[in-house]
Amino acid sequence: MSWLVVFIYALISGGNALYGVIALFGVCFAHLAANIFDDYFDYKILSKDEKYLKSAQICKCKFITDGLVTHKGMLIAGLVCLFAAVCFGAVLTYLTGWGAVIVALLASVFVIFYSIFTFAGLGELAVGITYGPLLFEGVYYVMTGVFSIDVLILSIGVCPFVIAFLYTHTILDYDGDLCSHKKTLACSFSDKNNSLKVLGGFYALGYIFIGIFAYLTQIYWILISLLALPLIILLYKSLKVYNFDKTLVPEVKWWNYPLGNWEHIEKEGTQSFYLRLYLARNITTYFTVLVCIAFALEKFL
Numbered sequence: 001m002s003w004l005v006v007f008i009y010a011l012i013s014g015g016n017a018l019y020g021v022i023a024l025f026g027v028c029f030a031h032l033a034a035n036i037f038d039d040y041f042d043y044k045i046l047s048k049d050e051k052y053l054k055s056a057q058i059c060k061c062k063f064i065t066d067g068l069v070t071h072k073g074m075l076i077a078g079l080v081c082l083f084a085a086v087c088f089g090a091v092l093t094y095l096t097g098w099g100a101v102i103v104a105l106l107a108s109v110f111v112i113f114y115s116i117f118t119f120a121g122l123g124e125l126a127v128g129i130t131y132g133p134l135l136f137e138g139v140y141y142v143m144t145g146v147f148s149i150d151v152l153i154l155s156i157g158v159c160p161f162v163i164a165f166l167y168t169h170t171i172l173d174y175d176g177d178l179c180s181h182k183k184t185l186a187c188s189f190s191d192k193n194n195s196l197k198v199l200g201g202f203y204a205l206g207y208i209f210i211g212i213f214a215y216l217t218q219i220y221w222i223l224i225s226l227l228a229l230p231l232i233i234l235l236y237k238s239l240k241v242y243n244f245d246k247t248l249v250p251e252v253k254w255w256n257y258p259l260g261n262w263e264h265i266e267k268e269g270t271q272s273f274y275l276r277l278y279l280a281r282n283i284t285t286y287f288t289v290l291v292c293i294a295f296a297l298e299k300f301l
Contacts, residue, residue: 001289002132002158003027004292005292006151007024008295009295010140012295012298022091023092023138026085029081029088030081033081033085033112034114037114037115038114039063040078044071082108089101089104100138103138103141104138106134107135107138121184121185123166124185127159128162132155132158132159133152135155137152150216153209160205161203161288162284164199165281167199168277170184170185171186172242172273172276172277174192196240200232203232206287210223219294219295221298223294225287227290228283228287231283232283234279235280235283238275239276242272249272250272256278
């Protein structure tokens with residue numbers, strides 16, 4: 001969804017759509033690699049002590065604990081995805097120039113060592129840089145051939161919503177991350193409710209930079225993204241309940257959909273976890289869609 005924002009903005013700026021789509025494939029494989037490496041390193045820590053696995057969320061490292069794939073298999077899968085991302089990056093370098101290499105090399109550091117960053121308490125920073133400035137400037141560069149200050153500001157407006165999604169996950173996984181010695185930003189607070197207050201700060205930061213972007217570019221349509229605000233308030237209240245009692249399952253509403261793999265989730269008993277995670281995901285989705293609609297309105301009205 002972050003890619004879609006900068007893709008649409010680059011399109012209305014005269015960018016090359018094909019190069020942007022190629023970049024999407026590279027981003028997706030890099031994202032897959034980061035997620036796989038994260039589980040690989042998590043399991044390496046968790047498996048050292050049985051109590052860590054028991055204290056973590058049921059779904060944590062599920063592929064490995066269920067025997068669907070070996071620990072070594074996860075490493076191989078991660079390397080394959082990373083190799084695919086490198087291949088797409090090489091194609092873009094050939095087509096657009098060495099600017100793509102600089103962005104890709106910086107991003108690869110965060111992809112490969114993401115789990116290490118999280119153990120150092122820098123997970124949110126790594127995600128913010130990767131799916132903010134690097135993603136936005138990289139996609140915009142391969143589509144238009146230039147880097148842009150406006151795009152940088154736009155990225156800082158959008159990436160807090162991506163970080164907020166990750167941060168919501170760390171709030172939900174607070175106990176498991178604490179036991180696996182992950183120094184996430186949420187775990188740096190001794191009280192879960194204090195960690196929850198930071199979530200509002202991320203969303204506020206995003207809207208501040210969206211406002212700055214609107215002022216600098218005169219694209220005031222982008223302020224329709226404020227329509228996502230009521231759902232942010234709902235998420236905050238729901239997470240506050242979760243911190244008090246993890247077993248309380250919210251009533252399923254339209255804003256929780258789509259409920260992927262829901263029957264399996266119900267069987268596992270992880271509805272309370274996933275309903276809140278789905279809401280955080282949807283907030284990011286609705287926000288980015290509204291931003292894209294704003295760019296379309298700016299172009300055609």
